[in-house]
Amino acid sequence: MFNTAIIVKSLPMLLEASVWTVVYSLTSVAIGFCIGTLMCAAGLSQSRPMRALAAFYVSFFRGVPLLVQLLISYYCLPLIGVNVPSSVAAVGTLALCTGAYIAEILRGGFLGIPAGLIEAARMVGLNRVQILTRIEVPMAVRFTLPSLVNETTMMVKASSLISVVGVLELTRLAQNIATSTFQPLEIYLTAGAIYFLINGAITLAGDFAESRFRVEKAR
Amino acid sequence: MNAKTNPNARPIIDVRGVWKRFGTVDVLKGIDLAIRKSEVTCIIGPSGSGKSTLLRCIAFLEEYSEGEIYIEGELLGFALEGGRRRRVSDAEVARVRRNIGFVFQQFNLWPHMTALENVAMPLKLARGIPREDATKRARAMLDKVGLTNRAEAYPSQLSGGQQQRVGIARALAMEPHIMLFDEPTSALDPELVGEVLQVMRDLASEGMTMAVVTHEMGFAAQVADTVVFIDHGVIAASGSPEQVFRREENPRLRQFLQNYFERNVFWQTTDEVPAP
Numbered sequence: 485m486f487n488t489a490i491i492v493k494s495l496p497m498l499l500e501a502s503v504w505t506v507v508y509s510l511t512s513v514a515i516g517f518c519i520g521t522l523m524c525a526a527g528l529s530q531s532r533p534m535r536a537l538a539a540f541y542v543s544f545f546r547g548v549p550l551l552v553q554l555l556i557s558y559y560c561l562p563l564i565g566v567n568v569p570s571s572v573a574a575v576g577t578l579a580l581c582t583g584a585y586i587a588e589i590l591r592g593g594f595l596g597i598p599a600g601l602i603e604a605a606r607m608v609g610l611n612r613v614q615i616l617t618r619i620e621v622p623m624a625v626r627f628t629l630p631s632l633v634n635e636t637t638m639m640v641k642a643s644s645l646i647s648v649v650g651v652l653e654l655t656r657l658a659q660n661i662a663t664s665t666f667q668p669l670e671i672y673l674t675a676g677a678i679y680f681l682i683n684g685a686i687t688l689a690g691d692f693a694e695s696r697f698r699v700e701k702a703r
Numbered sequence: 704m705n706a707k708t709n710p711n712a713r714p715i716i717d718v719r720g721v722w723k724r725f726g727t728v729d730v731l732k733g734i735d736l737a738i739r740k741s742e743v744t745c746i747i748g749p750s751g752s753g754k755s756t757l758l759r760c761i762a763f764l765e766e767y768s769e770g771e772i773y774i775e776g777e778l779l780g781f782a783l784e785g786g787r788r789r790r791v792s793d794a795e796v797a798r799v800r801r802n803i804g805f806v807f808q809q810f811n812l813w814p815h816m817t818a819l820e821n822v823a824m825p826l827k828l829a830r831g832i833p834r835e836d837a838t839k840r841a842r843a844m845l846d847k848v849g850l851t852n853r854a855e856a857y858p859s860q861l862s863g864g865q866q867q868r869v870g871i872a873r874a875l876a877m878e879p880h881i882m883l884f885d886e887p888t889s890a891l892d893p894e895l896v897g898e899v900l901q902v903m904r905d906l907a908s909e910g911m912t913m914a915v916v917t918h919e920m921g922f923a924a925q926v927a928d929t930v931v932f933i934d935h936g937v938i939a940a941s942g943s944p945e946q947v948f949r950r951e952e953n954p955r956l957r958q959f960l961q962n963y964f965e966r967n968v969f970w971q972t973t974d975e976v977p978a979p
Binding site: 598626 | 800859870
């Protein structure tokens with residue numbers, strides 16, 4: 485028996501929880517983008533220690549399952565005296581993880597930037613940071629936009645993992661409702677549909693950005 | 704005697720005994736070159752002779768291996784300590800070369816910015832000029848190169864000649880004391896070369912100090928005060944256009960010019976020689 489009443493009844497709560505899903509995942513992508521940019525720049529720098537740092541960072545966060553990373557941060561941070569809300573620890577872990585992937589995505593974009601564009605920036609007196617933020621990052625984002633949108637949708641889905649460390653978001657709330665109402669099928673189908681719609685919106689936003697960038701290429 | 708012809712005036716750019724090695728290959732082998740205020744120096748020579756490398760060394764886009772380059776009296780890129788040279792910081796390099804404008808063969812406009820933004824952005828960021836003033840000056844520079852109506856276009860929407868003129872406007876906006884041009888017309892379709900050369904002629908007549916690596920012998924003959932012929936990493940001949948193009952007897956230079964004239968021989972045999 486498919487119970488539509490329970491869906492209607494729990495939908496407001498699920499939508500409210502999905503706001504947290506959006507907040508956690510987009511925040512971690514935003515922070516992860518900054519981390520990824522720095523790690524990408526480190527990985528392409530002249531300095532050997534910087535390159536080693538970037539290589540270690542990427543291999544750790546790509547090599548260890550996100551779920552395990554979340555559990556490590558959940559149990560280890562208090563041990564070393566870091567007492568932050570579990571939501572902060574969880575978003576931080578998501579950001580560190582996606583930062584490693586974004587660093588690798590951006591690397592391809594950075595390598596595709598013609599050297600002459602950087603030389604031109606140096607010749608008009610831009611400093612290293614200005615070149616990074618005004619030339620390299622905007623161009624790398626344009627080159628790699630589809631992969632970045634893809635990574636963002638992956639993070640929306642991956643944010644469901646933070647339910648295991650007790651952070652309230654869409655999946656966690658769905659679990660709570662499912663266990664208290666004994667109607668798991670209806671609730672999880674609804675949660676799945678909400679994830680689907682969130683990622684649909686992100687994909688649309690990506691398409692919009694891409695069409696904006698196409699103006700720059702128009703003949 | 705004006706500054707232009709006064710040999711005692713202190714050079715804006717003074718290249719002394721510069722060597723440049725890429726690995727084991729010597730690209731420049733002891734270049735001495737002085738460029739004085741308001742002089743136009745054209746650097747000619749075969750492909751691979753080192754002429755672009757010399758220009759890039761003067762801009763410190765390449766680190767020179769030996770010798771010294773002085774920009775308005777300041778040593779570029781290095782500090783001398785007890786007879787040894789030490790590479791200075793990027794910020795110090797930027798400070799010494801702040802009065803050098805550079806125009807690239809491939810234009811190197813930033814494709815994600817409009818023509819106007821390409822010119823205005825460095826004014827805001829590198830010079831700290833407020834947005835409105837920077838935009839105003841950028842528009843004035845685009846006017847100067849004849850692109851008043853193309854300010855809002857992206858580089859991909861401009862022809863090669865227009866892109867190169869934006870490149871010149873971007874360099875000029877920084878109010879350089881000397882402009883370096885690295886084969887500015889070599890990537891252009893033939894019918895677009897003229898508009899870029901005209902902008903450069905105008906600049907020269909305003910008294911801008913210029914060093915131009917070029918294959919445009921007509922431009923060199925008309926505009927240059929000094930023509931420098933580089934071959935195999937050394938200055939094989941230099942002097943006035945008259946001197947270099949007509950009187951100099953260096954066999955490599957004669958061969959180089961011979962090849963050039965043979966390519967253009969068609970024009971010499973018809974009555975319809977285009978006006979210079």
